[in-house]
Amino acid sequence: MKKPSTRAALSFSGALALVVTLAGTAGAAEAQDAREGERYVSLGDSMASGPLIPDITGPVACGRSTHNYAHELARTLGAADHRDVTCSGASSKHMTEPQKLSVAGVPAGEAPPQFDALSKDTTLVTLTIGGNDAGLVGVAQDCFQLDPNGKKCQDEFTEGGVDTVARRVDEFAPKLGAVLDGIRERAPQARVLVTGYGDYVKPGGCWPSVPVLPSDADWLQGNVNRLNRVVSEQAAAHGATYVDVFTPSKGHDACAAPKEKWVEGFVPTDLAAPLHPNRRGEENYARIIHEQLKAPLTARTGGE
DSSP: OOOOOHHHHHHHHHHHHHHHHHHHHHHHHHHHHHHHTOEEEEEESHHHHOTTSSSBOSOGGGTOBTTSHHHHHHHHHTOSEEEEOOOTTOOGGGGTSOEEEEETTEEEEEEOOGGGGOOTTOOEEEEEOOHHHHTHHHHHHHTOOOOTTSOOGGGGGEETTEEHHHHHHHHHHHHHHHHHHHHHHHOTTOEEEEEOOOOOSOTTOBTTTBOSOHHHHHHHHHHHHHHHHHHHHHHHHTTOEEEOOTGGGTTOSTTSOTTTOSBOOSSOSSSSOTTSBOHHHHHHHHHHHHHHHHSOHHHHHTTO
16 A cells, blocks of 8 residues: 655644644633623622722622622633622621611611522522621621730630530521522522632731730631531532632731731731731632632532
């Protein structure tokens, strides 16, 4: 049999490469179209809204930033539509009930139920909720202690040997389950991603930089981690995807150097609310969520 000429072989190789390139380009275009077609709704509390991070959008009392994780994610995705209804102070009940707003104690109207933003056309939902149900920020504020020999604040939240904060965290579980079922009912086609909460203070704390006693620092973060477990379990039980932001945020807590921290302490070193994520944190949360979105569908949904 006559061997094909070198020129013919090269021509065939070139044609094959062209076909592969065109196929790859078409596939990339289809992926781009799908990505840009997202109809995205972001729900949640102040960890998601980004209070005091420039620039403000929506009701001032909600502390909603154009650089919160939802806006950063929407830009990365090139979403066709993005409805951000995250709001500082929101708890699970504000998914279905209006939220009364105030600025410095002065009434500032109401935010409608966050579920009002959902529709049958919604294709993507992110949710961060639970911190206010458990009252974690208020508890952390009560733990402010300038006296290294002062009383442990966790003692104030113990009744009959029961950790009342941990009890509130556990009581949040069925509330979150109901929220996730409500999202599925209103947006049946949507991918639902539920974030946990980050690493706020390193083991043992860093008193007086973050003025919380070492044992209280561990107790506070322990209850944040307890809340993360509740969120993870409920996400798995209700067909949503849990997004772990705690693990990648280790070393970026409020004790870290200003350019390394993702969350602020009692006295912020960046434009952000005390005890909340800064812009660097929100950007990284968006990156982490985006990486989860790129994972195979079975990994996102636990195989369901």
